[in-house]
Amino acid sequence: QSVLTQPPSVSGAPGQRVTISCTGSSSNIGAGYDVHWYQQLPGTAPKLIIYINSNRPSGVPDRFSGSKSGPSASLAISGLQADDEADYYCQSYDGSLSASVFGTGTKVTVL
Amino acid sequence: QITLRESGPTLVKPTQTLTLTCTFSGFSLNTRGVGVGWIRQPPGKALEWLALIYWDDDKRYSPSLRSRLTITKDTSKNQVVLTMTNMGPLDTATYYCAQGIHHTASRWFDPWGQGALVTVSS
Numbered sequence: 001q002s003v004l005t006q007p008p009s010v011s012g013a014p015g016q017r018v019t020i021s022c023t024g025s026s027s028n029i030g031a032g033y034d035v036h037w038y039q040q041l042p043g044t045a046p047k048l049i050i051y052i053n054s055n056r057p058s059g060v061p062d063r064f065s066g067s068k069s070g071p072s073a074s075l076a077i078s079g080l081q082a083d084d085e086a087d088y089y090c091q092s093y094d095g096s097l098s099a100s101v102f103g104t105g106t107k108v109t110v111l
Numbered sequence: 112q113i114t115l116r117e118s119g120p121t122l123v124k125p126t127q128t129l130t131l132t133c134t135f136s137g138f139s140l141n142t143r144g145v146g147v148g149w150i151r152q153p154p155g156k157a158l159e160w161l162a163l164i165y166w167d168d169d170k171r172y173s174p175s176l177r178s179r180l181t182i183t184k185d186t187s188k189n190q191v192v193l194t195m196t197n198m199g200p201l202d203t204a205t206y207y208c209a210q211g212i213h214h215t216a217s218r219w220f221d222p223w224g225q226g227a228l229v230t231v232s233s
Contacts, residue, residue: 002157002159032216033216033217034216034217034219036217036219036220038158038220044225045207045223045224045225045226046150046158046207046220046223047222047223048219048220048221048222051212051217051219051221052214052217052219057221089157089158091158091160091219091220093216093217093218097174098171098174099160099171099172099173099174100148100160100163100171100218100220101160102150102157102158102159102160103157104157105157105158
């Protein structure tokens with residue numbers, strides 16, 4: 001059902017930098033719609049960590065950064081920490097579906 | 112501080128109708144650009160957007176579930192209600208409500224409620 005594709009998992013050692021891709025199409029990200037990112041810690045509700053491609057809400061560390069190019073977007077986590085272990089989801093809008101759409105989700109593991 | 116809380120049955124039987132209520136505080140659904148959305152997550156699976164209602168009563172639905180969903184708001188009670196008809200086992204999920212932000216052409220959800228687990232079983 002997800003129209004935005006993410007890698008199932010990424011991993012890194014503490015202190016390293018990891019990136020998560022979010023690939024869409026010409027009807028969503030490629031059409032110019034913005035991308036937003038959510039962090040879901042185990043057993044909790046999702047939390048917004050990036051909005052409008054690269055903006056961080058108040059309280060989100062600057063270790064988290066987002067970018068968008070063409071039909072894809074990326075979330076980068078630098079200085080990886082143990083409490084960054086979570087599932088991460090991208091979200092955008094699809095003009096053809098007239099619907100908000102989420103990515104397939106990526107599990108980040110800190111080695 | 113903005114908070115949202117989902118309430119409703121934890122168990123429904125197949126073919127029954129699910130009614131979930133989102134009770135919120137800290138914002139008004141009379142404010143331009145504000146909405147409340149519903150998103151669900153089956154156990155171990157990804158998030159799926161279901162529906163969204165805006166301050167002007169504009170309603171949007173997931174194309175794949177449109178025929179089964181109805182979203183309404185009661186501004187005086189600060190509540191949004193989602194009904195889903197003909198529930199089946201594949202509808203077992205945690206259902207979240209969240210504030211929907213509509214800014215220019217951008218739409219996102221923040222914050223989210225804690226979620227309500229709904230199991231469909233006879």
